[in-house]
Amino acid sequence: MTMPPPAAWCGLPTFVAYRCRTCGISPCMSLCAQCFQEGNHEGHDFNMFRSQAGGACDCGNSAVMKESGFCHRHGSQAQLNKPEVPPDLLAIADALMPRIFLRFIQHCREHSSESLKQVQEAMEESSLFLDLLQELSRLGAAMRKTMTKSLCNPKVYHELTQGSSRHHDAEYLSQSKKLYEEALNSIPFGEVPPGYEDVATLNGPLVHKTFLDEIVFWTVKFEFPQKLVCLLLNMLPDTEYEDAFARAFVQHYSRISVMLVKSEDSETLSNRVVHVSVQLFSDQDLAYRMTDSFHLLHVMIVSLKNMMKSICVPSTLHDKMQNTHHVVNCANDVMKNHCYWPLVSDLNNVLSHRAIAVKFMSDHRLIQEWFSFLSMFQGMNVNVRELTQHVEFEPQTYYAAFSAELEASASPMWALVSHLRDSDTWDYTFSVLRECLRALSTWFNAVGFSHNDLGNPYQVSFHLPLHRYYSVFMCQAVKAQGALLSEVLPSQDLLHLIMVHPLRLQAAFYEILSGMWVRNGLQIKGQAMTYIQCHFCNSMVDADLYLLQICAGELPTDNFILTVLDRFHVLESLSVSPRASNSFLDYEHEMTILESCLTFLATLVTVRTNIGLSESELAKLEMVTLLCMGDKTHSQLMECMPEKCGSAAQSRDFEAVLSKVSSYRAPNFEASGTMQQGMYIPRDKVWEDHYDPIYVLLRAVQRRDFQASLDRFKLYCKQSGNISGSGDLWPPFRLPSPVSSPYTDPQRIIACRSFHAVLFMLLYKSLNEASTTDHLLALTVYLLELTTEYQAQHRSQGGEVMAAQYYDSMIETDEDKPDGQFCKWFTTDDVFANVNCVVSRVHLNPTPSVSSCSDGELDGSDLEMDELEGGEPRLALRGAPRPRPLAAGSELVIYRQGATAVVSSGVTLPTTPDTPTQDHTSPLALPPTSSATNMLVPAQCGTPDGSAAQASLLGPLQYPSLLAGNEVGRIGNEGSGRGGGGRGAPACSSRGHHGRCFMLQHHFHQRSRRHPGPPKALLPPSDGSPPSLQGSPPVPDISHFSSYPQIDSGDEYVSVEESIISLLIKLHSKLSGKPNSYRPNFSDTSDSRIGDGPFFIAKLLNKLGRYDASARKGILDTISCLYSQKEEESSASSEEEARAREEKRKRARERQKRVMAEFASRQRQFMEQNRADAAEFDAGGADTMEVEEEQVERHKEYDCVICNQSIPSTPERPVGLVVLLQATSVLGHRTSSQKPLSVPTTDAERGRLRQRRYTLGQYMEERADTLNRHFDYNSWLVSMNIGWEGGVHVQTCGHHLHLDCHQSYLLSLRSQDRPNNPLNVEKGEYWCPLCRQLGNSVLPISPEIGDLSALVKHPATCDTSLIEEVDRLLHDLTVPTFSSSLKTAMARMMEDMTMATHPKYRSMSSNPSTSSLVMFVSSILRTNLEVELVQCGGTLVSNGHDPKMDVKRSCLMPLLHVLGCHSKILSGGGDASLVGVGGSIHWIRQTWASITQQSVVGSEGAVTLREREVPLLLRDPVTLLLHLILLLPSRIDQAYLKCVVGNVYRVVVVGAAASALLSLTESQREQATTSGPLAPLLALAHNTLRNSPFFSDDHVPQSEHQQNTWTLNDVTCQVRENCLNFLRIASLLKAHLMEENSPVIADPIAECGALEQYLGVWDTCSVVNSAIMGNMCGTHHSREVSSPVETWLGDLAAGARVWCSEVASFAAQAQVAASTLLTTLTFAQPRLLRLPHSYDAIFQYYHRRQCSQCNSVPKDPSVCLLCGTIVCLRESCCKQQDVCECVQHAIDCGAGTAIFLVVNASTVIVIRGPRVCLWGCIHLDSFGEEDRELKRGKPLYLSEDRYRLLEQQWLSHSFNHTNRRWIWHRDTL
Secondary structure (H helix, E strand, O other): OOOOOOOOOOOOEEEEEEEEOOOEOOOOOOEEHHHHHHOOOOOOOEEEEEEEEEEEOOOOOOOOEOHHHOOOOOOOHHHOOOOOOOHHHHHHHHHHHHHHHHHHHHHHHHOOOOOHHHHHHHHHHOHHHHHHHHHHHOOOHHHHHHHHHHHHOHHHHHHHHHOOOOOOOHHHHHHHHHHHHHHHHOOOOOOOOOOOOOOHHHOOOOOOOOHHHHHHHHHHHOOOOHHHHHHHHHOOOOHHHHHHHHHHHHHOHHHHHHHHHHOOOHHHHHHHHHHHHHHHHOOHHHHHHHHHHHOHHHHHHHHHHHHHHOOEEEOOOOOOOOOOOEEEOOOOHHHHOOOOHHHHHHHHHHHOOHHHHHHHHHOHHHHHHHHHHHOOOOOOOOEEOOOOOOOOOOOOHHHHHHHHHHHHHHHHHHHHHOOOOOHHHHHHHHHHHHHHHHHHHHHHHHHOOOOOOOOOOOEEOOOOHHHHHHHHHHHHHHHHHOOOHHHHOOOHHHHHHHHHHHHHHHHHHHHHHOOOOHHHOHHHHHHHHHHOOHHHHOOOHHHHHHHHHHHHHHOOHHHHHHHHHHHOOOOHHHOOOOOOOOOOOOHHHHHHHHHHHHHHHHHHHHOOOOOOOOHHHHHHHHHHHHHHHOOEOHHHHHHHOOOEOOEOHHHOOHHHHHHHHEEEEOOOEOOOOOEOOOEEEEOHHHHHHHOOHHHHHHHOOOHHHHHHHHHHHHHHHHHHOOOOOOOOEOOOOOOOOOOOOOOOOHHHHHHOHHHHHHHHHHHHHHHHOOOOOHHHHHHHHHHHHHHHHHHHHHOOOHHHOOHHHHOOOOOOOOOEEEOOOHHHOOOOOOHHHHOOOOEEEEEOOOOOOOOOOOOOOOOHHHHHHHHEEOOEEOOOOOOOOEEOOOOOOOEEEEEEOOOOOEOOOOOOOOOOOOOOOOOOOOOOOOOOEOOOOEEEEEEOOOOOOOOOOEOOOOOOEEOOOOOOOOOEEEOOOOOOOOOOOOOOOOOOOOOOOOOOOEEEOOOOOOOOOOOOOOOOOEOOOOOOOOOOOOOOOOOOOOOEEOOOOOOOOOOEEEEEEEOHHHHHHHHHHHHHOOOOOOOOOOOOOOOOOOOEHHHHHHHHHHHHHHHOHHHHHHHHHHHHHHHHHHHHHHHHHHHHHHHHHHHHHHHHHHHHHHHHHHHHHHHHHHHHHOHHHHHHHHHHHHHHHHHHHHHHHHOOEEEEOOOOOEEEOOOOOOEEEEEEEEEEOOHHHOEOOOOOOEOOOOHHHHHHHHHHOOEHHHHHHHHHHHHHHHOOHHHHHOOOOOOOOOEEEEEEEEEEEEHHHHHHHHHHHHHOOOOOOOOOHHHOOEEOOOOOOEEOEEEEOOOOOOOHHHOEOOOOOOHHHHHHHHHHHHHOOOOOOOOHHHHHHHHHHHHHHHHHOOHHHOOOOOOOOHHHHHHHHHHHHHHHHHHHHHHOOOOOEOOOOOOOOOOOOOOHHHHHHHHHHHHHHHOHHHOHHHOOOOOOOOHHHHHHHHHHOOOOOOOOOOOOOOOOOOOHHHOOHHHHHHHHHHHOOOOEOHHHHHHHHHHHHHHHHHHHHHHHHHOOOHHHHHHHHHEOOOHHHHHHHHHHHOOOOOOOHHHOOOOHHHHHHOOHHHHHHHHHHHHHHHHHHHHHHHHHHOOOOOOOEOOHHHHHHHHHHHHOOOOOOHHHHHHHHHHHOOOOOOOEOOOOHHHHHOOHHHHHHHHHHHHHHHHHHOHHHHHHHHOOOOOOOOOOOEOOOEHHHHHHHHOOOOOOOOOOOOOOEEEEOOOOOEEEOOOOOOOEOOEOHHHHHHHHHHOOEEEEEEOOOOEEEEEEOOEEEEEEOOEEOOOOOOOHHHOOOOOOEEOHHHHHHHHHHHHOOOHHHHOOOEEEOOOOO
16 A cells, blocks of 8 residues: 655644734634744744644645745645655554544543533543544654544444444444434534525434544534544644545534533633634635535524524514514623624634635525524614613623624625625625615514604614615725616615614714713713724724715705704704703703714714725824824734724735824833833824814724823924914814715715704804803814815806705795794805805794605704694793892883883783783793893883883893894784884894884793803993983892793794804904904915914805805905994093093002002111111121031931921931831842853753852852851851841932831821731831832931031041051940930831841851841941942943943931941940950950051050951951941041051952962962062062962963963952952942042043042052052053062061961961962842843743743743743742742842743733732833733844843832832732
């Protein structure tokens, strides 16, 4: 038998995979890590992702990816010339494999009747069995072929499963078969629709012919066990198996849908189903074969339909009694758990293949079934507005509803549309549109909706998939296939029906945003936000708007615009009547809904998303919109760009568009240290030319996003100086671009007369009502500008203005306009004629017209329906003051033109049939009047006999709502209605009116709906003479009226006398704040959209005048009429005003003169009274000032941040510093390697890290162990410091507080019972009351600080006397005396410092002694000095190009006082018996004597070294210095400090020389001691040490290169380097002690000499220093040493000889220890481990790496960035004493502080003591963004700036201050 060639397809399971979109043919392709890394994907668009169920690698599968992306091991070319496997090699496998599979299916049959939990346990039992099969499949193509042959062979299956009756296992096989048949019947299949009986995969029982068929069945029944799924996928590279597996999967597909509904864990099951199906259906050829031969599309759609049909409920839309439609129940688990998702995902996958999509749209039966399925979503999840009380339980079904429409409806829709790209596919589009219209008609009938229905205004459903299918397919047909609208549009009746629901949805959307649905809870707002969210907007709001734009272009304009106003319920709000009220909208919602209506209209007529923009233009607009709302990262832009459910059309030009409209801002840091990601910000031209507020409103999910865009726009205008005008900027609404053919411009709807009348009313209300907003006016002006532009472009076409004839039957010849019937206001649609038309009067109760405005329009009665209640119009005055009830018997009289009248209750006026004769209880809105021609007075009985009494009319009432010429009245007898001659109508009016007088009977009742406006003062009559009247009653204060009289029936009107032009001019003056502000400039053609209200109004008026001559004349005439009279009045009153101003100035000057005279008098008295005191002050003031200055100098004052007092720190009430104590191991992480160490990414690198990483902590631990072995315990403890690991670091924010205030503050914090308190108050933690930094102790400030009297001054002048004085000070060692409160505070501070670190770091032994405590105290000081040096960069050289870290305010002086006090206590205050070192002399004095080599008081001669005492050269010189400083008085003179530092420095120099000799070979030592600048010193040390075994060349490993390149300069540099650390620490110490700045050093070469000069030790070792400096400066001369050593070294020679002799004596006993202790190692600055540039290197090495402790692969592997150790995060496998591994490692590695890189999340976490915080990411993608949790999977690269910041925060111990999101880890990490 000839074996087939090996498979070319990888197929291995992968849980971490890569998806390369550059190489992928199918969007579902995936590659394993090995194939991806070995393939060529450089510069490709790829991402990494983690597969939940494990997929199969597609490398080598040319059906899903390009061959260029294959690795070298896969693909057809990789398999050429490979030898075939010998047949005999697989013979045993051929025989065994069928029985292996037989055993497995028998195991499945045995457990078929068990519960799911038991089945899962059974599959666990077979786990090893499946592992075996998987391992066999991985052996290669040959073994895989053997397995697939066994699985797909029907004959083998039949023979092994049927058996014979003579078989020895016949009974078992029979029972097994019975269980199998029962299992087959346990999964029923759903209902088969009529006509599908021929589809075998939907009918009849399952028939299995192969092992594979049955295994697939058990896979389905057992809910896709993961290992079984992986096994089946592993064998997909075999072509025959792939076909057989696909057939079996399709055969069981309908059963899968049943299992998804029944499953208890549908989410897991869904994921596993999709992981199988995506591997099969991503192959276009395979999917087409399944569709063609096994009706895959039919199976999918029927399965989906059956799933949804089982959860359908009756629809509640419209009238429930007439609604027979059924919709899905969104509260069902099928919807909530997305059980349909696998089926929909598979459908989208197969529809992405063009051949299958074409087959779908060609099948009439399939399309019908599909729309039948979509009808179940049409109108689902109906929302009913709550009107009375808040909903008790908010339903969360809308999540399910929106997800279902997006996934089950929109995604297949876009998949189908993506294939309709040219006219060749028009037939498919037409077929879909035809069936969609049929489905819509069926739905209208089912829900009982007809042409006469208006819909329920309290209901809304966001889900109209049938409408959106029709919209999207129609758009695609016109845009891509060249279809005409006439070919795709239905009849106008059906189009009107189609319009109703999307329009209702738009109105409801704005109602929700306006707060009208607030009682429905937050979920209703969530629906509105989701409706326009980026993932839904293309499929929902954009489709709805497109459909409405089509309707706007096809339906009659007045009909459409009035329908929109009616659906928004704003018609009543547009009434001119002051008594009008809106029966649907509450008062607080009227203005917002009116704004929303205009916003919707502006959106409808200007948005060109689907009717004018190309794909690139649309992408640009969307991107600009996002950037204007806020700066965005690259991923945010990608994510927020509206998508068409997987379509990449808009993202093809993404990068090109992005570069044009934005600028990139690299990642940076804020001043607070907050890290910013790489952001894209809009370019300047975006704000000037592209920012579209209307489109931003359409896309702004949160309204605050729109406001943010306006704020950013205003900020840009302010910064760029592009502001026109001084008022608030208006939104720069853009003029729309032209629509594409064959669409009709939707702007036609705003070019009709009805909308012109609406605009008139909006301008009128904006001028006269205070409740209108600037945004409403801006929208009104914008829409009027759009109308002007539109008609200017189309006025040559007669069809735009011929509508005048259309309305002739309705237009009344009277110039009075019917209120609310806007189609009757103007006689033409020409805006240029209408803007000039003066509206004189408006009838408030016109007779509704019986005839309609046009065919198909709403008639007048329909438009007035909402205004009627009980047959009477409801009238209300908006914004007018509430008049209080008139006196009994009074009558309300309305006057015009200042007429007077005699009225009494007993006198009746002439009446007409319309005169009211009875009372009414409905409210009357009093007319607002602003001119002097209208007056409102009460009329009372003048005399008892009823004779008339003349009323004194003091003036009219001015209302805030209307400002000019408004009158409400009833037209009665013409003769009686005329008044006397008054001033004529306003100049802009086309006709005059005579004054009229009416008397109205009235009753009052309480109304609380309207808010009263501010009362206005009564003005005098227009003629200026107040009329007199006998017995005139007092004028009532009508500002307190609470009710209004009802006007009886009759013809009532409001006088307006305005045109659109006059309103615009007045608004210009109102907004600019000055009269006659508008200056015509008709030649202005600027296209700028940046300006305030007057700017845009002027722009509109200029356009009107430029485009039309009559409009230009009307503008000029109106300006002349409006302002000529005002100018005359202004000039007449100017002289009088000037006189008044001059009089006022005169009075002000006189008043000022009187005040100044009085002030001068008092000043003279004050000076006389204090003259004697001043003289006394002059006599004794100098002495007082000196005392005060001295007092100030001696006692420094501190500001307490709690009590705000500024006083010195006193013993009675000490002051302390806010400090934070924390353990630190920063110093211990200094390494001997001068090259940075890296986090290993290979096993070899890990080995090298172990070898090279030798730390200072390890070195000090080994040194302590050596000292402990060879020297006395008490001696070596005071010879070195600890704290390199676990040292105590003290830092402060610099703020002070009283200790008693601090205690009170802590008590208040303890009394606060706060859950999840971030402070551990019981351990003394608190926030600094001023800066809110964390503190955990208070460092008391000794009163000696800043007190000059406490300074110990030196009386001596020579060095010898100074040495003796220091010895005397040490001899007189006493403990300072403090008050009890200060002593307690110092003791508490010391206790806090002890508890700040972990016990193992406090002492070198388990039995603490006095010496160990002395060591701990001095080590605290050493730690803080060393840390400060580290924060300075390890050097005191200042380099302007390399700024040092920001060092916190120092607290070292107060700390030194506390430590010095405790050092003196521990040292016994001079009592030698308390310390075991020193014999009869105190140990510190003996040390001083050894250093100075001078005898001390109480000793005989020089003190010599005793047995087992550490030689002086083997002691740490810095430790010696710190001991001396701590035990000397706290405040000493600088001479003492110079003496101490200079003598210790002598020891340092000698030790450095000896150490340098130790590193040389014998020949090098001979050369160094005979010539060179250091020869005398080196010769002395060499001569003293050479007779001992101290020198041994065996311990000097030098390469041949090192020996050949060695020079004398190397010795000099080594000595200098060994001295530098001491000089640096001593300099820092001096700077703190003397309270002065450390020296400024610019040259690193001069650092040593500069520090010696600063410390005053330049002459201490003059020969050495001059030699070193000479060498450093290049002036070294090689010379022989001919004179005695003492001549060169002076008094240093004797000391050096003694110190070297001590070392020689010790070397004779322990040569290795002596050499080791004297050898000085150089350690580099502490640094974090370096990281590789690419994060993928870290991820690939560590994500499957085993933990070193538990040897298991962690779920969240984390790498310590201090040492490179891998730990298990949040796992208990490595727990020690209830402490998890990460926390324990933080203690061991960083004394409680550790930095971990979480590999699977790319994030850094910082553990700091008992807290942990998520620090952020140090790896960013190519756009400077983080990818937390690796959700995007983009390639990540190291951000050096962020890593440097992380390192600086670690070095400066500032994690607690810079990171605020800390949580308690409770030892669980």
